Amino acid sequence: MSYVIQGETGDWEVVIGLEVHAQVISEAKLFSGASTKFGAEPNDQVSFVDAGFPGMLPVINEKAVEQAVRTGLGLKAQINHRSVFARKNYFYADLPQGYQISQYELPIVGHGTIILDMPDGSTREVGIERLHLEQDAGKSMHDQHPAKTFVDLNRSGVALMEIVSKPDMRTPEEAGAYLRKLRAILRYLGTCDGNMEEGSMRCDVNVSVRRPDEGFRTRCEIKNVNSVRFVMQAIEYEAKRHVEVYESGGKIEQETRLFDPSKGETRSLRTKENAHDYRYFPDPDLLPLEFDDAFVDGIRATLPELPDEKKQRFISDYGLSPYDATVLVFDKESAAYFEQVAEGRDGKAAANWVTTNLFGALNKLGKDIGESPVSAKQLGQLIDLISDGTLSGRLAKEVFEIMIETGDDPAKIVDERGMKQVTDTGAIEKAVDEVIAANPDKVAEVQGGKEKLLGWFTGQVMKATQGKANPQAVNDVLKKKILG
Amino acid sequence: MSLDNTTVRNIAFLARIDVPEAELPGLADELSAILGFVEQLGEVDTKGVEPMTSVTEMALRWREDAITDGGQQDKVLANAPDAVEGYFTVPKVVE
Numbered sequence: 406m407s408y409v410i411q412g413e414t415g416d417w418e419v420v421i422g423l424e425v426h427a428q429v430i431s432e433a434k435l436f437s438g439a440s441t442k443f444g445a446e447p448n449d450q451v452s453f454v455d456a457g458f459p460g461m462l463p464v465i466n467e468k469a470v471e472q473a474v475r476t477g478l479g480l481k482a483q484i485n486h487r488s489v490f491a492r493k494n495y496f497y498a499d500l501p502q503g504y505q506i507s508q509y510e511l512p513i514v515g516h517g518t519i520i521l522d523m524p525d526g527s528t529r530e531v532g533i534e535r536l537h538l539e540q541d542a543g544k545s546m547h548d549q550h551p552a553k554t555f556v557d558l559n560r561s562g563v564a565l566m567e568i569v570s571k572p573d574m575r576t577p578e579e580a581g582a583y584l585r586k587l588r589a590i591l592r593y594l595g596t597c598d599g600n601m602e603e604g605s606m607r608c609d610v611n612v613s614v615r616r617p618d619e620g621f622r623t624r625c626e627i628k629n630v631n632s633v634r635f636v637m638q639a640i641e642y643e644a645k646r647h648v649e650v651y652e653s654g655g656k657i658e659q660e661t662r663l664f665d666p667s668k669g670e671t672r673s674l675r676t677k678e679n680a681h682d683y684r685y686f687p688d689p690d691l692l693p694l695e696f697d698d699a700f701v702d703g704i705r706a707t708l709p710e711l712p713d714e715k716k717q718r719f720i721s722d723y724g725l726s727p728y729d730a731t732v733l734v735f736d737k738e739s740a741a742y743f744e745q746v747a748e749g750r751d752g753k754a755a756a757n758w759v760t761t762n763l764f765g766a767l768n769k770l771g772k773d774i775g776e777s778p779v780s781a782k783q784l785g786q787l788i789d790l791i792s793d794g795t796l797s798g799r800l801a802k803e804v805f806e807i808m809i810e811t812g813d814d815p816a817k818i819v820d821e822r823g824m825k826q827v828t829d830t831g832a833i834e835k836a837v838d839e840v841i842a843a844n845p846d847k848v849a850e851v852q853g854g855k856e857k858l859l860g861w862f863t864g865q866v867m868k869a870t871q872g873k874a875n876p877q878a879v880n881d882v883l884k885k886k887i888l889g
Numbered sequence: 890m891s892l893d894n895t896t897v898r899n900i901a902f903l904a905r906i907d908v909p910e911a912e913l914p915g916l917a918d919e920l921s922a923i924l925g926f927v928e929q930l931g932e933v934d935t936k937g938v939e940p941m942t943s944v945t946e947m948a949l950r951w952r953e954d955a956i957t958d959g960g961q962q963d964k965v966l967a968n969a970p971d972a973v974e975g976y977f978t979v980p981k982v983v984e
Contacts, residue, residue: 431954438957447975451965452958468954489942496905498979546976547983554983555976558965682903692949693942 408576410614412648417614419644420621421580422534422572423636425587426565427597428541428605429472435540435564436463436506443603447557455562457501462690469564470694472596473513473538475704476566479594479711480533482517484701488537490691493683499543499556507567509685512537513694519570519590520713521582522731531583532571541565566597572611572621577637584608584633585735589712593737601631612640613657614647622647623657627671630664639664643671715740723752732760738774739764745781750788758784762802766809778812779805787815795819797826797875799867827874830882833866836874837882840865851887859883891921 410417434441437452454461477484491509517533543561545554568587574580588599588606599606608631613624625643630636642664647657662671710718712734719730719740733743733756747755763784767777787805790796796804796819807818819825827833840862841848851858859880866879892900894913897920901908908916966972 433952433954433956433958438952438955439959440956446962448965448977449962449975450959451961453965454958456965464950464952466954467951470951494903498977498982545982547981549976550973550978550981552981553971553973553978554981555973555978557976682899684903687942692947694949 408578409617410644410648412652414652416617417644417648417651418617419575419577419640420572420613420615420624421574421577421640422611422624423570423574423580423583424609424611425568425570425584426541426607426609427476427568427591427599429469429538429564429566430596430598431466431468431472431564433466433468434562435466435469435538437562439562441563443605445559447555448559450559451561455501455558457503463506463688465691465694466564469538470513470696471704472564473536473566474696474701475594475708476568476591476596477514477517477536478701478705478708479590479596480514480517480519480536480568482533482536483515485511485513485515486696486698486701487511488513488694490538490688490694491685492688493539493685495683497542497545498554499545499558499561501543501558501561505540505542506688506691507539507685508537511693519583519586521579521586522716522727523578523582526726526728526731529579529582531573531579534569534571536566536568539565539567572613572624577640580610580640581633581637584636586712589735593709593711595709601633604631607631608636610636610639610643612643612647614644614651623659625657625660625662625671627662627664628674635664635666638666638669639671642669646671709737719743719752719756723747723756725752725756729753729756729760732764736774742774742777742781746785746788748785750785750792754788754791755785758788758805762805766805770809778810779808783808783814790815790819794875795825797872799872799876800824800826803872824873827870827878830878833870833874833878833882834886836866836869837862837879837886840869841886848887856888859887862887892917892924 408419410419429435431441433439434452434455437454439452439455440450442450452461454463474484488508489511490506492504493507493509494504496503512535514536516535519531519533521529521531523529541560541563543556543558545556547554549555570583574583591597591599591606597606601607607629610627610630611624612627613622615622625647627639627643630639643662650657661674663674664671715734716727716730719725719733720727725733734740739759743755743759746759763777763779767774787796787801787808790804791798791801804815804818804824807813807822808815811818844865847858847861851862862883863876863879866883867874867876894917897913897917898908900920962975966975966977969977971978
């Protein structure tokens with residue numbers, strides 16, 4: 406898939422790299438014993454370390470190290486057995502230390518790879534440049550008072566993984582697919598909840614444009630975009646802006662910008678020109694972070710099956726199409742649900758019911774798979790009722806609708822409402838005879854060669870039997886009776 | 890290495906220290922002297938020597954993932970000049 410911006414002076418290609426900040430799932434913060442729990446009273450989950458009090462020393466949380474390594478393994482990345490924490494110096498009201506403890510020259514995780522699943526079923530590889538551990542800042546609230554900014558340090562010191570991609574993406578769709586895939590991997594691993602709306606996963610977008618086959622041009626960074634859709638919109642807008650600037654003879658300055666979702670545009674964050682002089686240096690409070698192979702192997706041994714492997718298994722074991730497999734492995738819960746439905750049944754039929762009927766119904770209800778009114782066991786029973794001939798496909802869909810509404814077992818619904826498919830030829834023949842007797846002119850048309858009209862007859866018979874007749878059986882009887 | 894006034898002004902800005910223009914040349918001389926003193930280390934051949942991060946033979950201490958701190962809003966805010974409803978407050982930092 407190629408995405409080209411056609412300018413007045415020719416074609417332009419878009420170059421995209423993403424930096425994702427993912428909040429690590431852990432009980433306590435990266436360098437203190439205060440809780441990471443969301444939604445507490447302001448400044449109640451703050452140790453003196455997090456508040457930058459004089460003389461306080463950071464002590465690293467083993468869980469944060471483990472989670473970073475686990476994520477690195479999930480991204481098929483190089484794990485660095487020795488990494489170094491550095492101070493990134495800047496002043497801001499919600500950064501009480503005056504610096505963020507981060508990693509600079511030697512991050513805990515190096516090069517890795519993410520495989521994107523594109524909507525057309527194809528795949529594409531994007532490189533991971535690095536993953537490093539760092540502290541989150543506190544939260545500033547600017548809308549509480551006309552002249553003051555309120556600062557809450559509960560988030561200050563929570564562990565973040567900054568995951569930096571290579572500038573390998575060329576379309577807004579690829580950026581969207583990258584974020585969705587990264588989120589899926591983090592959720593499978595249990596290292597970040599991936600919730601962009603609540604800010605536990607945040608994205609900075611680097612965008613530049615260039616002529617096909619030329620080197621990179623100046624990029625702009627769009628900060629803190631908080632949904633996949635906005636990331637895609639921001640890229641589209643920003644790339645067009647670059648083309649317009651270049652084509653009118655202007656120059657793009659490297660700068661930080663903000664995306665305004667209500668206007669769908671990016672605008673410059675007028676920061677002082679020196680703002681990016683972070684003066685990194687190794688943090689003298691912390692020795693290098695070191696661990697051995699045994700530590701990494703121990704984590705590797707507990708890795709779950711990840712989306713890519715699961716997808717391959719679904720394709721080979723259940724005969725699914727790459728598209729269906731991609732949709733099903735998107736989250737762990739859907740994949741587990743599908744496997745329960747598919748067990749001992751036809752995989753393709755199970756996939757079809759889950760991806761089309763169930764996902765469609767859940768979408769309408771605004772529920773996710775964990776809240777499904779129909780359990781995997783019940784959906785399996787419904788498929789069994791089709792296989793054993795109790796239900797036609799059409800009746801099964803009706804039963805399914807009722808299951809969604811009531812949560813009842815399919816067998817109970819079929820019994821109570823008498824929805825069993827009629828396969829008894831006698832009953833079908835009777836219904837067919839009645840329809841034939843009532844429509845002699847149409848019978849003549851069919852016999853005169855208009856065989857397409859048979860479908861109309863089938864419909865009439867189905868109506869007469871309240872949809873309970875087996876359509877195949879009806880067809881057979883009709884053909885026999887009308888055409889002989 | 891000698892620092893000029895522009896560099897010193899920038900260092901002061903980054904540290905958010907308000908240095909009057911008249912004091913820049915004096916500071917530039919002092920900082921240049923410090924840098925010159927440290928630069929003597931450049932005479933030592935350090936080829937193939939790992940940068941030393943600590944004088945003690947210690948490895949980084951790790952902590953268990955347990956909540957052992959926090960729940961002390963009053964103490965955290967004790968020195969805040971203008972705490973409101975549990976928040977620190979500062980003069981508004983955006984327009």
